[in-house]
Structure formats: C-alpha cells, structure tokens
Amino acid sequence: MRILFLGDVVGRSGREAVLARLPRLREALRADLCVVNAENASHGFGLAPDMAEAILAAGADAITLGNHAWDRKEIIPYIAQQARVIRPLNFPPGTPGGGSVLVDLADGRKALVLNAMGRLFMDALDDPFRGTAELLARYKLGASVGAIVADFHAEATSEKLAYAHSFDGSVSLVVGTHTHVPTSDHQILPGGTAYQTDAGMCGDYDSVIGMGKQGAAARFWHKMPGERLAPAEGEATVCGLFVETEDRTGLAVRVEPVRVGGRLSEVMPAV
C-alpha cells in the first residue's frame, strides 16, 4: 500500500497549498491512502468544517488533529457526524468524535488511521500508550487491516521515539506532528514500522512554526500580552512523508520525505 501523510496544515497559505497540490501529489505518488493533519488550518487555530470538507474533497481519506482540535467550536457537532475527521484518542471518555477511523480504500483494502497526543510539555490527557495499545488489540496488521497509520501529536522527541518503539512491528507508520519542522530521521524501525519524528507543517517556513515572525518573536522579547498571533502568508511548503508497505505483513518497505513548494528544498519520491 502506498501512503501519503501530510503534516499540520497552517492557515490560508497551508490550506491553499494543500488544496492545490494534493490531487496531483496523490496521482504522482499513486497513493492508496492519504492522511492530513489539519489542526491549524483555520487561521492557525483549529479546523472549520468547510475547510475539513475541502481537504477531504482534495484527496485526504482521513484528517487528524491535536491540541488545537477544539479551537473552532463548529468542529464539535461536525466531528460527531464526520467519522473521517479524528481527534486524539486519549481525550477523556465522552469527548465528541473518534480517535481512530477504519478507511475503506477504493480497491477494497482497509486501513486504520489513529491519532494520539503526547503528555510531555502538553495538556495532561489520558495515557496515549495504553490507549493506543487497547485500540490496536482489536486489529491485526496484515490480516484484519492492510495498514495502520498512527499520527502521534507531541512536543518531545523522546516521547515520540518511545511511542514509536513501543508499537514497532504492530503498525505500518508512526509519524510525529505538532512541532511543525520536518526532521531528517525517517527510517524503518527494526520491527518494520516506518517512522519520522516530525512530518513538518504545510505552511510558510519564513515564520515561527507557521506564525508571523514579528509577533511571535515579540512574545519572547517582551513578556507581555501582545497582538494575537496570525499565520505567515508566504507560499507554503507542503511537507510530509511517503511510505510503501507490503500487503502480506502491513509493514513498511520504504519511507521517504515529501517537500514541495515554498522555501524548503524540494524532495519528491520517484514512484
């Protein structure tokens, strides 16, 4: 199975780049499954339902979120009826929406997409490790599902690596999101799980993690409330990764970064 994952979509610049590029990216990579983290799509904070629908229509099979899941209140009734938009599974029981979704691919294969959130330097949530293990106990990679993609939304690289090694061999891909900068440690772990500490954002990289650099820097210079942060508006780099799995096992045989447009050097896997 060929999987395309795109990191946090930030603001108008990120949205426009993803909407414009995703259909051709999907085609060029002959992707069977596409997952997009869109927690910052609405002006940097949250995801409005119309933007979610546009990203799904452009070719995402599932949308993941993170700590900004509830910034746009309209998402609450929407996520309860749109199963393809998921929020971290370790929110407390009773939280609207789901933490995973089973996607039916066009050719009949099934893929499980899950979203979990770290706890180091983040809001205290339920345990993402136990929550993921409980979910995975219901699926068998390579049998009941062809692939499993885990978006681990976390601040600390240590927690991301600990999570990835914990589930090495039982999922196809663990990809980190939230820090908005692509890391260069993409690899297939010893058990066969593809991994990258952070996918990077889909946003303007002439910024402070997608936000206007003057306003963001002022917050560090002056410890006073300042203007509200707003997304940077230059051309976005669409960042993510491309994974190929073997159908028999559901494990990864290839992982490569994807970076298109904007300021970062371009990387496009040859398919």
Ligand SMILES: [Fe+2]
């Ligand atoms: Fe984010």
Ligand SMILES: [Fe+2]
């Ligand atoms: Fe985040």
